[in-house]
Amino acid sequence: MKIAYLAYWFFKARFLARQAPLQTVLFINNKCNLACRHCNIYARSSSITKTYQTVGEELLYSYRLGARFVDFEGGEPLIWRDGSYDLNSLIELAKKIGFYSTTVTTNAQLPFDGCQADSIWVSLDGNRESHDLIRGQGSFDKLTENIANCGHHRLSVNMVVNTLNYHSLTETIEFATDNAHICSISINFHTPFPGTEDLFLDFETRNQVIDEVIYLKKQGRPIMNSVSGLKYMKDLNFEKRCWVTNFIMPDGRRLAQCQGLEAGVCQRCGFCMAGEMRSVFQFKPDTIFAGLKLRG
Ligand SMILES: C[S@@+](CC[C@H](N)C(=O)[O-])C[C@H]1O[C@@H](n2cnc3c(N)ncnc32)[C@H](O)[C@@H]1O
Incomplete structure (x- = not known):
């Protein structure tokens, strides 16, 4: 069923030029328990927490557009509540509507051992020193403790490389490789949303980082990005297909693609999904394989 839908979606997108999303990034709040230096989402003043009903309407909207995968984002998704509803209630609702799989992206500052998402992405921004510099003192240790205790069998980490942490890239990849609770690591780059431009890595350094990631992947490290997709991220000189994901923002705005536009x-x-999508549409086998592994 899932494979048939993926093939149907791909055929329509690739050969009939139909631009419909396959995945939804749904911001359920902008309230957060951290104040990361690179983030343009969390509320610095008044915060928003969507109701269960609003999230339900947004899930239905995305499903009707064609999306079958949903990533719950924030703010911090783990702190979301609406009366007796919690994050697992939203995961159940998404499944009931018909989404094939749900993902949660979290800073892992709270225990999440009961989280019922199909996969969990924990944001890990470098070694202890870099991570704490970006995300706050003590956040690295809390993250490692909560990862160790969560018991989830599909947990991966995501590193966003920027001017403060690029020197700890190799160490971070080795950390993920050696940690028995982590399945894989994905690499992204800082995207300079207004107010965070100082964290943007120049292209020369970015390209060196990409070469290092490719080298480590070829050495067998569990890096989620495909080699083909990473190469596209070097100069960004390709036709973007960012409509593959629709975004629903904390304030309810419904975007047909990433807010970067x-x-x-x-x-x-810096969102490497852009390169991965370009690769998929070019039929690059390594990217298709990586995508199926992610969505399997
Ligand atoms: C906005 S956070 C929200 C979820 C959760 N609080 C967390 O920290 O993972 C979601 C992801 O976006 C990444 N992110 C935030 N700002 C970014 C930027 N300017 N460029 C690239 N990724 C960014 C974060 O590192 C994190 O992995």
């Missing part, structure tokens, strides 16, 4: 930062985009 309206912020005018696509030429300095």
Whole structure:
């Protein structure tokens, strides 16, 4: 069923030029228990927490557009509540509507051993020193403790490489490789949304980082990005297909693609999904394999 839908979606997108999302990034709040230096989402003043009903309507909207995978984002998804509803209630609701799989992206500052998402992405921004510099003192140790105790069998980490942490890339990949609770690591680059431009890595350094990631992947490290997709991220000189994911923002705005477009930062985009999508549409086998592994 899932494979048939993926094939149907791909055929329509690739050969009939139909631009419908396959995945939804749904921001359920912008309230957070951290104040990360690179983040443009969390509320610095008044915060928003969507109701269960609003999230339900947004899930239905995305499903009707064609999306079958949903990533619950924030703010911090683990702190979301609406009366007796919690994050697992939203995961159940998404499944009931028909989404094939649910993902949660979290800073792992709270225990999440009961989380029922199909996969969990924990944001890990470097070694202890870099991570704490970006995300706050003590956040690395809390993250490792909660990862060790969560018992989830599909947990991966995501590193966003920036000017403060690029020197700890190799150490971070080795940490993920050696940690028995982590399945894989994905690498992204800082996207310079307004107010965070100082964290943007120049392209020369980015390209060196990409070469190192490719080298480590070829050495067998569990890196989620495909080699083909990473290569596209070097100069960003390709036709973007960011409509593969629709975004529903904390304030309810429904975007047909990443908020980077309206912020005018696509030429300095760091979201490696852009390169991966380009690769999929070019039929690069390593990217298709990586995608199926992710969505399997
Ligand atoms: C906005 S956070 C929200 C979820 C959760 N609180 C967390 O920290 O993972 C979601 C992901 O976006 C990444 N992110 C935030 N700002 C970014 C930026 N400017 N460029 C690239 N990734 C960014 C974070 O590192 C994190 O992995």
